[in-house]
C-alpha cells in the first residue's frame with residue numbers, strides 16, 4: 342500500500358517535507374527549512390535515509406520548501422530533482438544566500454565562544470556553499486506546467502501553476518497499485534484567485550487525495566484592490582508627514598509585487614521627491630529572474646514587458662547592493678521607502694533600518710506577508726511595546742500596518758472554491774498550518790463539503 346509520511350510541514354507552517362512511498366519507489370516532495378522558535382530542529386535527523394530517495398520534487402523556491410535540500414545532499418541524496426525552470430533558478434540564489442547566512446552566523450558564534458573558551462560547543466553550519474553547488478550537479482529535470490512525465494512506467498507526475506510565486510507549482514502524482522488508480526496532489530503553497538504578477542492558480546485535476554496547505558485556513562483576505570489601496574494610503578500618509586516607510590519583504594514575489602505597485606504609483610505621480618531603496622542583494626537577484634521569465638507573468642504585466650516598460654523599475658528606485666550603500670540610507674531623513682529583508686525580521690538589513698527608525702512615530706512599518714510565531718516580525722505585528730535590536734531595547738512608536746490581502750497564499754474561501762468542483766476527491770489532508778488555525782479550517786471545510794478532512798500530525802504516516 343502506498344504511503345505518505347509528513348516529516349515536516351505537519352502541525353507547523355514551515356519545514357515542508359513529505360515522503361511518498363509507492364512500492365519500492367521513494368519520492369520526496371519538498372525539503373524545507375524549519376523557521377521560527379524551533380529552528381534548531383533543522384539539525385535533527387530527517388527521519389529517513391537521504392541516500393534512499395529516488396526523486397525529489399520541489400514545488401517552489403521558498404526557504405520553507407527547499408531550505409534543507411543541501412542538507413539532504415550532504416547526507417547522501419543521489420536521486421533526480423524535478424522543478425520548473427524558474428524554481429531551479431530561484432532555488433540556486435536562495436540556497437547560496439542561505440549558506441552564506443549560515444556561515445556568517447557560525448563565524449559570529451565562534452568569535453563569541455572563543456572569548457568564553459567554549460568554541461568546541463559551537464555547531465558546524467547546517468550546510469555550506471559547497472553542498473549547494475553539489476546539489477546543482479545532481480541529475481535535474483525542469484518541467485513545464487501540465488507536461489506529464491513518467492517517473493516509472495506506473496507513476497506519472499505533472500506540475501500545475503500554483504499562482505504563489507514565480508515558477509511555483511502544485512504536484513499531481515498519478516499511479517497504479519494493485520490494479521487501482523490513485524491520484525494524489527500536493528498543493529505546495531497556493532495563491533489566491535487574484536494575483537498581481539502571476540496567472541491565478543490552475544484548477545485541481547480532480548484528485549482522489551489532496552495534501553492541502555492551510556496557512557490562511559482560518560481567514561478571508563481583504564480583496565487585492567482594497568489591499569493595494571490600503572498599502573498606497575499607508576505610504577502616502579507617511580510620506581506626507583515627512584516620515585519614512587520600512588517594508589520588511591520576502592525576496593521572492595512580494596518584493597517584485599511591491600516594485601510593480603510603486604512603479605504604478607510613480608506613473609500616477611505619487612512618488613515625487615521620494616526615494617525608494619531596494620536594500621536586499623537577494624531580492625535584487627530575484628528580480629533579475631522575474632525579468633528573465635516574462636512569459637510566466639500574467640497578461641497585464643507581460644504586456645508592459647513586451648512594450649519595453651520594465652514593471653520592476655522606475656526613476657526613484659535605487660538598488661543598494663553594497664553594505665556601505667545600505668548604511669548610507671540612514672542619512673535620508675524623510676520620504677524614504679525602504680524595502681529590505683528578511684520578510685519576518687529574523688535577520689538581514691531590515692534590522693538596522695528598524696533600529697534607526699522604529700522608535701519614531703512619524704515612520705511606518707508595513708508588513709506585507711505572513712509572520713511566523715517566534716519571529717521579531719510577529720512580535721511587532723502582535724503589538725510588542727519594545728523590541729530588542731543589536732542588544733538594545735527600543736520602543737515601538739512607528740505606525741505598524743499589516744496588509745494581508747497582498748498575501749501569496751490562498752484564503753479559506755479560495756481553497757474551498759478550489760476543491761469544490763472535484764467530485765472524485767475522497768480525502769483532504771491538512772498540512773502547513775498552525776494547529777489552531779487548521780482546526781478552524783477543518784470545521785469550515787466540513788461545513789461546506791462532504792469530503793473527509795484530517796489534520797496531519799508531525800511524522801504521521803497516511804496510507805493511500
Ligand SMILES: [Zn+2]
Pocket residue numbers: 401403406505530
Ligand atoms: Zn511559499
